[in-house]
Amino acid sequence: MIRRSQLYVPATSEKMIRKSVELKADSIIFDLEDAVPPEDKERARESLIKLVKELDWGKRELCVRVNSLQLLDSYKDISTIAREDKITCIVLPKAENDLSFLYKATGKSLIPLIETAKGLVKIEDIVRSEGVVAVSYGAADLSLSLGGDYNFYEKNVYVKTLIVSVARTYDVDAIDKVYFDLKNLDGFRKECEEAKKLGYVGKQVIHPSQIDISNEVFSPSKEEIEWAKKVIEAYEKGKREGRGAIRLDDKLVDYVHYKIAKRIIEFQS
Ligand code: COA
Ligand code: MG
Numbered sequence: 001m002i003r004r005s006q007l008y009v010p011a012t013s014e015k016m017i018r019k020s021v022e023l024k025a026d027s028i029i030f031d032l033e034d035a036v037p038p039e040d041k042e043r044a045r046e047s048l049i050k051l052v053k054e055l056d057w058g059k060r061e062l063c064v065r066v067n068s069l070q071l072l073d074s075y076k077d078i079s080t081i082a083r084e085d086k087i088t089c090i091v092l093p094k095a096e097n098d099l100s101f102l103y104k105a106t107g108k109s110l111i112p113l114i115e116t117a118k119g120l121v122k123i124e125d126i127v128r129s130e131g132v133v134a135v136s137y138g139a140a141d142l143s144l145s146l147g148g149d150y151n152f153y154e155k156n157v158y159v160k161t162l163i164v165s166v167a168r169t170y171d172v173d174a175i176d177k178v179y180f181d182l183k184n185l186d187g188f189r190k191e192c193e194e195a196k197k198l199g200y201v202g203k204q205v206i207h208p209s210q211i212d213i214s215n216e217v218f219s220p221s222k223e224e225i226e227w228a229k230k231v232i233e234a235y236e237k238g239k240r241e242g243r244g245a246i247r248l249d250d251k252l253v254d255y256v257h258y259k260i261a262k263r264i265i266e267f268q269s
Contacts, residue, residue, distance in 0.1 A: 001061055002267075003027050003134060003173050004202040004218035005211045008065070010035035011044040017051045025211050026202070027061040032077050033068070033093050041073050045080045052086050063089035063111060070094070082106045089133070094141065095119050095126045103131025111175070114163060115141035127166045134173035136204055137163055140180075157198075164199040176203040185209060192217040220264045228261035235261075 007025035009016050011032050020028050030052070036044045052062065064087055066077035081087045088108060092099060095112030096119045103110055110131045114120055115138035127135050143153035153159065154177070167174035176195035179188045188210055192203050196217055203214045220228070231248065235258040238246040245254040 001027070001133070002202075003061070003175055005214040006063070006136075006175060006202060006204045007208075007211060008035065008178065008204065008206050011048040011064070012036050012040050014047060014051060017048070018055065019208070021055050021057065023208050023211055024215060025060070025205065026215070027063060027089075028057075029063045029065050029091050029204070030087075031065045032073075033065050038073075041067070041076070045077060049080060049084055052084060057086060061089055062087045063091050065091040065093060065113075068092070068094040078102070078106060082108070091136075093138070096122055098125050098129050099132065100130035103129065109133040111136060113138050114159075116145040117142075118145075120146075120159070120162070123162065123166050124169075127172060128170045132170070132172050134175050135163060135167050136175040137177050139177050160195070160198055160200075168199065173202065174200045176200045178204045178206050179210065180206070182207050182209070185213060189213050189217065220267055224264050225268065228264040231257050231261040232265065 003026050005025045006027040006029055007020060007023060008029050008031050009020045011017070011030045012035070017030065030048055032041065032044055032048070048064070064077065064081045066081070067073040069092070078090065081090070082105070089111060090102065090106065090108045091111045091113065092102070093113045094116050095114065096116060099110050099112060108131070110129065111134045112126045112132060113136050114123055114126070119126065120142070126132070137159065139154040140150050142159070143150040146153070164174040176191070179191050181187055192214055195203060202218050205211055205214055231253055234246055234248045235253055238244070245252060
């Protein structure tokens, strides 16, 4: 499953749910948590299921962000969506513990969000749970939980690196956080590029205008593909001649470059 862009769509908005069918997000996250006021949760669950059933979603991944497990609403969310086969994935906000029970109970894949102090400390227990396919984080909730400042935490490279490290350790996707400034598409692109350099494979997005940028940045570029083909060819030739390290365009190429090149080509296919 490719997750270059994961679009949040408020479960209360029939208009946006219908619109999301036409959009090119790799994955859609219908939100029952913070995009839905408490008094609308019941209605949102019902109308979401009705629309998910009615519309043709093709092959894209459909997820639902449920309420956090500390709230009774989450259990209502989970039991409602567990019955709908088109929804294959649960996004779990404010995750703080092993989630294997949720996978066992529902059979749905899981994407935990790290957004509390405890979630950050227990990140390994969370990400290695059965059924987890990706991990992301929320800078606003995290800074609130840590008693810090949002503008400072949204740029915190320690948090970003920790999340990718744990994701790579347990072989799940690291997906970068949402970017709230809808007008600033240059800032959005820059954040995508920085996330990619850290090892993230995609970004959670909140508006249609962010989708193409995210898809573009998190796809291998023409230059990356050309480089990868060259490295694979040169490395395999060297290997046949009994060499594990070769000189290519005046740079050392060995097994690690070969593996990086392979990953770029595999992404394409
Ligand atoms: N999913 C699907 N369609 C969306 C969308 C989304 N997340 N955000 C906007 N659209 C649609 C609008 O309905 C509109 O459609 P139209 O051209 O057919 O009328 C079009 O895209 C342009 O939208 P725009 O008018 O620029 O946006 P807005 O000002 O109405 O809404 C937000 C801005 C932020 C309220 C809206 O983008 C949104 O609700 N995003 C998701 C929020 C969310 O889920 N948050 C929880 C996770 S942080
Ligand atoms: Mg949050």
